[in-house]
Amino acid sequence: MTEQRATLRFPTDLEADCRTLEQSWASRLRNISTTGCMITLPEGRVPEDAHLRLRIKGLAAVDAELVWQHRNHAGVRFRVPFHPAAMQHLGFVLPEGAGEGTFRTAREPGVPAPRCDAVSRSHRAAILEHTGQLAKRIEETSELRG
Numbered sequence: 001m002t003e004q005r006a007t008l009r010f011p012t013d014l015e016a017d018c019r020t021l022e023q024s025w026a027s028r029l030r031n032i033s034t035t036g037c038m039i040t041l042p043e044g045r046v047p048e049d050a051h052l053r054l055r056i057k058g059l060a061a062v063d064a065e066l067v068w069q070h071r072n073h074a075g076v077r078f079r080v081p082f083h084p085a086a087m088q089h090l091g092f093v094l095p096e097g098a099g100e101g102t103f104r105t106a107r108e109p110g111v112p113a114p115r116c117d118a119v120s121r122s123h124r125a126a127i128l129e130h131t132g133q134l135a136k137r138i139e140e141t142s143e144l145r146g
Contacts, residue, residue, distance in 0.1 A: 007033040
C-alpha cells in the first residue's frame, strides 16, 4: 500500500472538543499534520457528510470534514491547512521546507514562503507575541535571565 499523504503526521494524544450540527463530544487526536488529523469518535457513527468543528486547546476553532471512519476513529481534513507556526505552538517542529507548498499557492509568486526552522522557545515566543499570532506563554529560561 502506497502512502498517499502529502504532509508529515505526528503521533499525539491531544484533547479536542468536537462538534457537528447533531452532537458534540470530547475527543482525542491520535495524530496530526498541517492538513488533518485522526480523532476518536463517540459511540455510534458520525454522518458521512458531517461538517466538524474542532477546538484544540490553544488554537482557534478548526473547521474540518470527515474523510473516513472505522470503529471509534475517523480521519479528518482541515478546511484550511494549519500554518507551520500553529504546529510549532502545539509542540511539533516541522522539517525545513515542510508545509511551504501548502501556503505558496495562497501568496503572490516570487514571495518566499515562511521558514520552519527550529528556533529556541524564547525566540519563537517573542516572534509570535510581536506578530500577535498564537502567543504561548513559556517559563522563563536561563538564556532570558542575563
